[in-house]
Amino acid sequence: MSATISAIAHYIPQTIIDNSYFENYLDTSDEWILKRTGIKQRRFYLEGPTSDMIIPAAKKVLAIRKIKPKEIDCILVCTVTPDYVFPATACVVQDKLGCKNAWGYDISAACSGFLFGLQTAVSFVESGVARKVLLCGADKMTSILNLNDRNQAVLFGDGAGVCIIEKSSDKKLGIIDTDLHIDGEGGKHLKKIAGGSFLPAWNNAVKPEEHYIYQEGQAVYKNAVTEMANSTSLLMKRNKLKPKDITWLVPHQANLRIIKAVGERLDIPDEKVAVTIDKTGNTTAATIPIALSLLSEERKLRRGDNIILTAFGGGFTWGAIYLRWDEL
Numbered sequence: 456m457s458a459t460i461s462a463i464a465h466y467i468p469q470t471i472i473d474n475s476y477f478e479n480y481l482d483t484s485d486e487w488i489l490k491r492t493g494i495k496q497r498r499f500y501l502e503g504p505t506s507d508m509i510i511p512a513a514k515k516v517l518a519i520r521k522i523k524p525k526e527i528d529c530i531l532v533c534t535v536t537p538d539y540v541f542p543a544t545a546c547v548v549q550d551k552l553g554c555k556n557a558w559g560y561d562i563s564a565a566c567s568g569f570l571f572g573l574q575t576a577v578s579f580v581e582s583g584v585a586r587k588v589l590l591c592g593a594d595k596m597t598s599i600l601n602l603n604d605r606n607q608a609v610l611f612g613d614g615a616g617v618c619i620i621e622k623s624s625d626k627k628l629g630i631i632d633t634d635l636h637i638d639g640e641g642g643k644h645l646k647k648i649a650g651g652s653f654l655p656a657w658n659n660a661v662k663p664e665e666h667y668i669y670q671e672g673q674a675v676y677k678n679a680v681t682e683m684a685n686s687t688s689l690l691m692k693r694n695k696l697k698p699k700d701i702t703w704l705v706p707h708q709a710n711l712r713i714i715k716a717v718g719e720r721l722d723i724p725d726e727k728v729a730v731t732i733d734k735t736g737n738t739t740a741a742t743i744p745i746a747l748s749l750l751s752e753e754r755k756l757r758r759g760d761n762i763i764l765t766a767f768g769g770g771f772t773w774g775a776i777y778l779r780w781d782e783l
């Protein structure tokens with residue numbers, strides 16, 4: 456049996472933050488941000504926690520598939536900004552949606568979270584552990600973003616993407632091949648250290664900046680280009696795919712220069728590479744499902760299309776997933 460993304464939807468918050476917002480109080484400029492990152496605007500979710508962004512997207516996928524909440528038997532929430540340390544955001548979503556028959560949990564793999572969650576959901580469906588998995592990639596990055604630090608404030612945004620994973624209509628369609636990795640040595644370059652058991656929030660020695668993202672931009676940049684390109688290239692070789700065979704490359708959206716460099720290394724032209732970062736910034740676990748959902752909404756996906764998703768993020772975590780589109 457093979458598994459597929461049977462429906463996908465997204466939620467991006469209403470509040471638009473243009474680059475000019477930061478010019479008012481940080482030593483930065485629209486020109487710098489656009490040139491170095493490709494970001495024009497991002498969305499900030501001011502109203503509530505991460506789960507509140509998941510719910511509208513989840514309601515949309517249930518409506519697309521015409522299924523009731525009680526038919527979902529597993530919920531996976533990929534996020535580094537859960538509502539709470541515990542209970543898991545999956546439990547919050549289960550309660551808010553009324554998915555009475557679902558079990559589930561959260562997956563923490565930063566920007567690669569959606570890929571790791573997709574592989575988990577596919578394994579559950581293929582093994583018969585679950586029939587309909589609600590897979591959510593969502594992050595409220597503003598909850599861990601130091602808005603007074605120009606090195607990070609301009610890069611991130613909030614958002615959610617949700618899909619249903621279930622048996623594919625044809626075993627030649629759906630998720631075909633996967634290449635996933637972690638390397639804990641990279642943890643030092645990208646992290647948030649306070650609030651866990653290492654530096655509990657109650658510890659008086661905790662410095663305010665330790666509640667925010669810590670990122671060494673250049674180390675992350677170089678590794679992201681190399682590993683996303685290598686992982687995608689491996690899947691292309693293993694599945695005998697030439698650049699012309701790829702319908703869409705959907706990369707994690709951290710920086711337009713990273714996205715372009717990956718496309719160039721793989722000889723995949725710009726028009727086949729999904730880009731949303733100009734409008735959303737980096738929404739961590741949500742970038743890939745948001746990009747895929749927008750392609751679906753714009754009717755740019757056809758049955759049988761060859762799509763490769765690829766990501767790199769904190770951990771380090773990275774990888775790629777090859778799928779043939781099979782919206783049911």
Ligand code: ACO
Nearest residue numbers: 483484487565566605606609672673675676709710768769
């Ligand atoms: N406005 C103006 N200047 C800035 C800004 C800003 N917003 N941000 C940084 N600068 C400055 C720096 O302070 C530095 O100044 P200095 O030379 O006086 O010290 C200068 O610009 C150049 O800094 P670099 O770090 O060399 O800039 P770079 O071209 O590498 O761009 C960036 C920085 C955008 C962070 C880039 O390295 C990047 O995108 N890295 C990858 C980020 C990423 O992938 N994150 C992963 C996801 S997060 C997750 O997994 C949770």
